[in-house]
Amino acid sequence: MDDILKNDKGWRFQLGLLRGASPVIDLIGSVVLFGIFWVYLRSSLALPPPLNDIDIGAGGFPRLLALATLVAIVAMAISAIYRLLDRVPVSWVSVRRPVSVALTIGLLILQSVYFEQLGALPCVLLFGLLTMLACGERRVLHLIGVPIALAAFIYVVFVLALHVNLP
Known part of the structure; x- marks a missing residue:
């Protein structure tokens, strides 16, 4: 402490x-x-x-x-x-780091606002990257890999397995 x-x-x-x-x-x-x-x-x-x-x-x-x-x-x-x-x-x-916490909350709100306009997968990719940056992540492979893996997971589960039409 x-x-x-x-x-x-x-x-x-x-x-x-x-x-x-x-x-x-x-x-x-x-x-x-x-x-x-x-x-x-x-x-x-x-x-x-x-x-x-x-x-x-x-x-x-x-x-x-x-x-x-x-x-x-x-x-x-x-x-x-x-x-x-x-x-x-x-x-x-x-x-x-309350500023980072507030910034992350703002990004999550913006993600919900722009979800339909940008589309599900581009929105997850963009805001996943921005959220990680706001939380302090600076490793390039993580900044690239995690949003791509998250978007791929969402695509496989919702589009391929459940046949859900994403915005």
Whole structure:
């Protein structure tokens, strides 16, 4: 453990480190995730209903996923509030390279936005490479090989084995 973290027991914001109380960070994350999955649930409710009683329809799985995730998020928020109110000292969490983490989150959001415009395989190749760069990978063979292997795996499984038409 670094000397900085051994002696520092409080909040810390700097370019290479974000340090804070675990329940507070959990609560902030819960609020953000709740908002995201609330929008996801509302979008899934707009999808068509099933054609017959035994099918879940186009919106069934996304709706189920959204509801289960919202329940888990609420449970995490309740746990965070309980830990904040508890008399036991809170644990502290350190996130190394928070700028890289934020950049990676942004890239994943951009990937979801451009997925249909670029197509599945080009999008996986491009954003796989960019995500690896944002996470600090600098080995050329990994930067080339991993996105190609991931795109090949997706092609084999979805196009060849399952006969899914990718965008």
